[in-house]
Amino acid sequence: MSQQILITTGIYDLIKDHLRRKKVTVEVENTLLQELRTAKQVLRRDLPEDVVTVDRLVTVKDHSTNEEKEYLFVSDKEAKPKKNKHSILSDIALATIGYKVGQIIEWPFADGEKKIEILKVEAIA
Numbered sequence: 001m002s003q004q005i006l007i008t009t010g011i012y013d014l015i016k017d018h019l020r021r022k023k024v025t026v027e028v029e030n031t032l033l034q035e036l037r038t039a040k041q042v043l044r045r046d047l048p049e050d051v052v053t054v055d056r057l058v059t060v061k062d063h064s065t066n067e068e069k070e071y072l073f074v075s076d077k078e079a080k081p082k083k084n085k086h087s088i089l090s091d092i093a094l095a096t097i098g099y100k101v102g103q104i105i106e107w108p109f110a111d112g113e114k115k116i117e118i119l120k121v122e123a124i125a
Helices: 009-020 026-038 091-096
Strands: 006-008 040-042 056-062 067-074 085-087 104-109 112-123
Touching: 006 009, 009 026, 009 040, 026 091, 026 104, 056 091, 067 091, 085 091, 091 104, 091 112
Parallel strands: 006 040, 067 085
Antiparallel strands: 056 067, 056 112, 104 112
């Protein structure tokens, strides 16, 4: 990936720990490591509201199916996928974290490479 992601130091550390525990495929691990090498780390208060992170409602469009979906990204402990609360360490969250509205990402999901676009990001209380 040639795009620089913008993340908090806490999220950076969380992803690094997730990778150390070998919780993702080799392809996803390589992609994440490449992103983390060039990532810009900021304090949570300095993170723009249109950037994907924890406690944000994110709308993405899958360019292969033209389908739009909404995800609420929460901490791993609060995740309840049936209630649309997805862990910040879920596949879709890892693919979009640090990107902002309007950016298009190509990501190696379990069911194949997909091109997704971030349409909307909203902070939740």
